[in-house]
Amino acid sequence: MDEFVFPRSLPCQTCATVAETTFTCIQCNNLAFCDACWSKWILHIPGAVGWNGKPHEKADPRVVDRLRQILEPTRTEQEHEAELLEDQDTTWFGYGRDASNHPQLYDYGRFAAIVAETQTEQMGERYPQLASFIGETGAGKSTLIKLLIDRQDLASPQGSKYYSPVTSSNQDRISTTGDVHLYADPSTLYATSPLLFVDCEGLSGGEAAPKQLRQTQDSQSSHSTANYSRRYATPRKIEWAQTPQTQRREFAVGQL
Numbered sequence: 001m002d003e004f005v006f007p008r009s010l011p012c013q014t015c016a017t018v019a020e021t022t023f024t025c026i027q028c029n030n031l032a033f034c035d036a037c038w039s040k041w042i043l044h045i046p047g048a049v050g051w052n053g054k055p056h057e058k059a060d061p062r063v064v065d066r067l068r069q070i071l072e073p074t075r076t077e078q079e080h081e082a083e084l085l086e087d088q089d090t091t092w093f094g095y096g097r098d099a100s101n102h103p104q105l106y107d108y109g110r111f112a113a114i115v116a117e118t119q120t121e122q123m124g125e126r127y128p129q130l131a132s133f134i135g136e137t138g139a140g141k142s143t144l145i146k147l148l149i150d151r152q153d154l155a156s157p158q159g160s161k162y163y164s165p166v167t168s169s170n171q172d173r174i175s176t177t178g179d180v181h182l183y184a185d186p187s188t189l190y191a192t193s194p195l196l197f198v199d200c201e202g203l204s205g206g207e208a209a210p211k212q213l214r215q216t217q218d219s220q221s222s223h224s225t226a227n228y229s230r231r232y233a234t235p236r237k238i239e240w241a242q243t244p245q246t247q248r249r250e251f252a253v254g255q256l
Contacts, residue, residue: 010061012037023058027051032061070146073167083166087181090163092198094179095252096235103241103252106233110182114196118189127193137202143167145183145197152186162186165199201253 010032011018022032027050028043038044043056050056075083092110097103115128133141142165149164163183178201185195238256241247 014040022061024061024064025056026059026064027056030064066150067147070150070167071143080166080168087163087166090165090181090183091178091233092180092182093233094201095249095256098235098237103238103247105236105238105256106179107236108233111196114182114184115194118184118194120190123190123192125192129193129195130198131195132198132200134200135202136204138168139202141165141202142199145199148197149183149186203254204250 009018009022010024012020012022012034013031014033014037017034020034020036022034023038024030024032025041025044028041031041033041033044038058039046042048043050048055090110091108093105093107095103096106111128115126119126133145135141146164146167149162153161165181165183180201181199183197183199185197188195238252241252245251
């Protein structure tokens with residue numbers, strides 16, 4: 001994962017100092033103020049309130065910048081493609097077709113891998129919890145999971161040390177997440193009941209392959225997506241997919 005570089009500290013809007021810690025005010029168009037000057041600003045004087053009826057809050061500029069990177073990522077298309085390829089390691093299971101074009105369920109073993117990698121000799125039985133995020137394409141499922149994971153490292157210059165979803169624009173009507181991905185909650189990773197986030201492929205995506213699967217297919221130009229799946233996963237035939245309707249990807253995404 002690329003290291004995130006925080007921008008240099010902004011000078012105080014009132015005294016212009018850069019020697020003191022400054023805080024960002026979201027409601028004042030992200031202006032920065034040092035602690036001594038915060039209450040001198042006309043919108044911060046005692047008794048002043050913002051649009052929500054509460055006083056303006058001091059925000060850590062590092063946290064603000066981190067959240068902005070999550071919610072409004074700035075990256076090239078090549079960087080986005082690289083992130084999607086790296087995220088393939090988090091795939092739990094997905095939909096594909098065998099050589100006869102019959103639908104298959106591919107199990108990538110992600111669940112077992114997370115549990116095994118976080119098991120210690122002191123632990124007895126473990127009871128993982130699953131929190132599934134299901135919804136329309138572009139609804140923000142991946143973004144919400146990313147916030148839940150990355151929030152524990154919001155002030156870290158190195159960024160998050162854990163896998164988190166690759167997000168996309170909410171205007172994109174093609175699913176970004178391909179298949180079903182599994183992510184661990186860092187705060188419960190070594191607990192008796194670790195919390196695992198399930199990021200599902202967006203509904204109403206039709207038969208179009210999600211962006212992530214398209215990228216995998218392009219990077220494996222000599223192999224089809226199905227062949228890529230068979231190489232890294234255990235295939236299971238979807239027995240109930242017997243009609244043209246039930247064999248559609250959109251049906252499997254919505255029902256399975």
